[in-house]
Amino acid sequence: xxxxxxxxxxxxxxxxxxxxxxxxxxxxxxxxxxxxxxxxxxxxxxxxxxxxxxxxxxxxxxxxxxxxxxxxxxxxxxxxxxxxxx
Numbered sequence: 771x772x773x774x775x776x777x778x779x780x781x782x783x784x785x786x787x788x789x790x791x792x793x794x795x796x797x798x799x800x801x802x803x804x805x806x807x808x809x810x811x812x813x814x815x816x817x818x819x820x821x822x823x824x825x826x827x828x829x830x831x832x833x834x835x836x837x838x839x840x841x842x843x844x845x846x847x848x849x850x851x852x853x854x855x856x
Contacts, residue, residue, distance in 0.1 A: 782796060784796070785801075785803070785823045786823065787801075787823055787824055787825040787827075787828060788822045788823050788824060788837070788841055789824060789825075789828050789833065789834070789837035789840075789841070790825065790827070790828060792825050792827065794823060794825045798825055798826045799826070800825075800826030800829050800830065801823065801824060801825050801826050801829075802823070802824050802829065802834075803821060803822070803823045803824075804821070804822045804823075804824075804838065805819045805820070805821050805822075806819055806820050806821075806822065806842065806847060807819045808820075820845055820847070822838060822841055822842075824837065824838075839851050
């Protein structure tokens with residue numbers, strides 16, 4: 771919710787899991803958020819990043835590493851790491 775000045779005034783803004791699109795509840799203490807920074811040709815951070823959030827369910831099922839590889843490959847951070855098998 772925003773006030774009349776356009777600033778966010780909510781106390782809690784829920785996140786969604788990047789792998790399953792589930793809402794990450796406030797009591798999900800096993801959830802993590804990972805920021806992957808963009809680098810230029812010299813290997814220096816550019817100040818922008820992509821954020822990946824994983825709920826506790828994905829981590830409990832030991833799927834967070836595969837999910838991070840899949841999402842990073844889709845975003846162009848990795849090449850030839852994740853391949854979907856039928």
